[in-house]
Every structure is written in C-alpha cells, then in structure tokens.
Amino acid sequence: MTPEHVGWGAGKADLADRPNLLRAVLGAPARTLVTRRSHVVLEANLDDATGEIVGGAIESLLAEGALDAWAAPVTMKKGRPGIVLGVLCPASAAEAMAAVVLRETTTIGVRFTEWDRLERPRRTVEVETAYGKIPLKVAEGPFGPPQIKPEYDACAAAARAHGVPVRVVITAALAAFRG
16 A cells, blocks of 8 residues: 555553554555456367367467467366367457357357456557567566567568568567667
8 A cells, every 4th residue: 555644642541561652554456467357267168179170269369369378188077188278368358258168169168357457557659670670579677678579460461571580580579679
C-alpha cells in the first residue's frame, strides 16, 4: 500500500508492560503490474482428432485473436493417446475462442480457467536495415535488461526477398536497433 495519512493516539489506561499507544496508517493499494483475472486458459481433451485437425484448430485460434495456442500429448482413460489443446486469450474473448475450439475440433466440451497475468511493458519499433524496414518488439520494465526481438515473419519475408538466411536479417535488425 502507499501510505496517505498517519495518525497517533494514546489511550487512558496505564499499562505496566507497554505504552498505551496506537498508530493507524491510511493508504491506497499499492500499484501493481499484475492484471487481475484478465486472461483465460481454455483446454479441451482430444482423443479422436488427427494432428492435422489440431494444427488447423491452432491456426484458426491464432487467426481469430488467441494470444497463444498449443497442443500437448497426454495419456487418457483406458490408456488411449490423446492431446490437450490449450488456448490463452483475453477474458473478453474466452467464449468466442471456445466456439472456435468446438467448431474446429472433435471435442464436446471446453474448460475455462481464469488467470492473473504479469506482463512486461512492451512497444514495437521499426528499424531500417539493408533488407528493408523490420519491426521489433521491445519489452522493458523493472525486470532486468530489455528483451528485444525482431518480428520473425518480417525477417523471413525480407530474407526471401534478398536471398539471405533469416538469421542474417535478424542480426541486421538487432544491430540497427542498438545502432
């Protein structure tokens, strides 16, 4: 909390083992970087979907606004191999993402779990390189040195256009940023 007011008072009783004093502090909740119940993780167990169906569902989820989507192998009841499809999305998009899971997969149900999330403040910058303009994500804040990452798709497109490996474009973008 951030203290806003402090008050002191003395009682009328005379206590033999301690002073009869009280201090009260009035304050506002401390500012936090954690966003409460801002995100939802959706999960669906799949024991009858092919890898192609799961991959297509992940593509659809990401295209429709999921922050992340993944598949993890699991052993299900009766020893059957299966997949847990997971989706991270803003809480406001949870029902829409669940509808995508139900539409695109063989599941008959989707679990919702609300999560708090602590994020680094981030911004996007664009740098000029010999391969064209490349956007970079810069994540900063009180968590150590900034994390800088060129956008892979832009680097891959520039690499194809110039006939160079993607790592060359990534290196050039980082060098231009540090400039």
